[in-house]
Amino acid sequence: MVAVATLPDVTPGGPVPAARPGQRRAWRGIVLVVAALYFVVPMAVSFWFTVYSEGQGFSLAAYGRILSAPGFLPSLLLSLGLAAATIVTVLLLTLPAMLAVRLGASRLGSVLELIATLPLVVPPITYVVGISTALRGGIDALAATPLWATLIAIQDERFPIVLVLAYVVLTLPFAYRSLDAGLRAIDVRTLVEAARNLGASWPYVLFRVIIPNIRSAIASASFLTLALVLGEYTVAALLGYQTFPVWIVTISGNDGQLSVALSIISLLLIWLLLLTLSGAGRKRS
């Protein structure tokens, strides 16, 4: 198709540099204009939707209502808490495992690779079906044992550990890839051996030698995890927890303007996170 658009003024047998740039610019212009319209119009229109209503005219009140909306703070705090717990857990689990692979247990490498790929293949909704069935079955089967109390505890509504576990699995691929890129750039084996030969303890090696060297990879893994957890709806909604995205849907029934205002803010948030991310990446290079 690209070629069809430029075909008419190309005579076979000789390059015609003079005529082509103009022609090419034409199709490029059309593509860019259509794309710009498609992507910008909904955003601009949604913003208009949040600030203008026929009864009240122009007002930014919808954005003011966010803070006072019932349930805003608890759900946001829950999501932020889950994100923090997920980031810490996924880093503490993945980093030692990846170091282990690089320091000798290389046969585990393909196992790690598999673990970091599976969550991408399995649709989140099927994962929730598995989790909720397992939880229900577990409660029935373990009713008489002490594990029953554990199962109840991890489903605590105030801080559902089961969601942290699910999010750790879902973010593993992203954390793994970020950390892999960071670890690739340094010579892990030499660093560790040098530090160990000089008498450094294992925690010292991890926190004072390895981590400072892959700081930006850790930052990018954390930001990706944060973005994923803050936006995750499927798992939380179907397991019945009021995280921030679930709350946005709940509130949308009462206040359309408010929910669109929240959507625009989440778009800005993603943009901000990505900006920070690319900033961290640039510092490294």
Place this chain on the structure above:
Amino acid sequence: MTARTVTAAAPRGGHGRSKNWLGALPLLVVVTVAFGIPAVTLLVGAFTVRDPATRVSSTGTANLSRSLQGAYLNALLSSVQLSAVVAVVAAILGTFLAQAVITSRFTALREAVLTFSGVLANFGGVPLAFIWIATLGNSGVLTTALGIGPGTLYNFWGLALVYLYFSVPLMVLVVTPALDGLRPQWREAAQNSGATTWQFWRHVGIPVLTPALLGGVVLLFGGAFAAYATAAAMVGSTVPLVTLQIADALTGDVLIGYENIALALSLDMIVIALLVMAVYLPLQRRSSRWLR
């Protein structure tokens, strides 16, 4: 120097092997518990048939065959159709957009579009649905301003339009490195040999890009196929989709054994996703041969 490192490391390597293995243990345990148990439950449950009257469970394929009939089959087919349409259209549009940006003289445009694509490719779920509802929903701004009838958005094509909002940017991100890998020398060589632009694309450009393009299609298919939040917030159940059916079956009446239908439908979905993935992996290996 090298020799010394090796001899120094050798005894420690043997000694440290058991310790090294322990480093991966917490991750393996957590993944086994958090991923393995749900996966096994799903697999076992999909093949467990519970008699509603006697409440006796037995192994069989009744759930699976029920999940491939009537409304369930309909939803499954509709999901596959929607994902395929979105994937192919987004792949074509995304490639054109990426090529338009790459060949542009303005490097600032390229930066801006790539950043924007990064943001929009990650922008899905509920907020995406609300932005489109505000735009083209029944009381959306454009709907009332242009006098379009209600229900424009709440059908198959409306959903496809919305899914393109994150699929096209994703394709731009995926295909840009591949388009960058098309060396100008190939084009010059083709031109000097008297090839037209069409001939260049037909015999050089598209064959080199094919693995990357197909890989992109597979990725987009997976994204659209697994999407639930956007559809749930937008269409409710006016468009039959397998993800919506699973959610209904899961939250619906447990007594009648819908839960096992949810499990069977999930298994159907995973099988489709795995089949699609099986196409993707060899393709990616092939594309990396040319685009280095």
